[in-house]
Amino acid sequence: MNTVTKRKKMPRNKFDLIVFDWDGTLMDSTATIVESIQAAARDLGLPVPDNKTASYVIGLGLQDAMQAVLPELDPRHYPRMAERYRYHYLSQDKGLTLFEGAREMLLDLSAQGYFLAVATGKSRVGLTRALDTVGLMSLFDATRCADETFSKPHPAMLQELTRELGQDMKRTVMIGDTTHDLLMASNAGAAAIGVHYGAHPAEDLATLQPLFGADSIADLHAWLNEHA
16 A cells, blocks of 8 residues: 555645545446346345345445345344345356546546545455456545445545544545435545436435436546545
């Protein structure tokens, strides 16, 4: 990872630390996650959640996601559901890619001197695997995963990232595709940007009044270059 002594290369308007969600924000993985949740339920002979229900839990820690997607399931069965989800997801994740333009955006922001971080519902093993797959292991200054702290929308991930990097929450922005991301930012006292190409509908994100709603990576990149 980059060091916390990263030099600032140019003055910025609002933010020093930019925190990204991973799935559905940087990586085009929403459909694969939904299909894996549905396949796991099918394996266990459980009611198969529809696409909207399965999409809603993306961004939560795996245990919280299983509880949210199948609230009537006996909690004793959650570990088995999680195991089947991992089986289906890991059989496909090596084929997943970043959204078009995401790599270029991240490299540009890093070159400009922003601190970059990830706050994700993935496990540490899952994020490490994903970062290695797309060749971004050394780009981010810090990362935080759901199996290391409280799951979104609890503010802990952002609190821990700002402390680790010595940054001010008021100069931190969280970027994500779910209401869980935006609520986490609100709970932490950080700014938020929603992206409309991931798991949650744009109208749901808009109710939380993010600074901006991006329709694409190119849209997000342009806004950050102009306003961040």
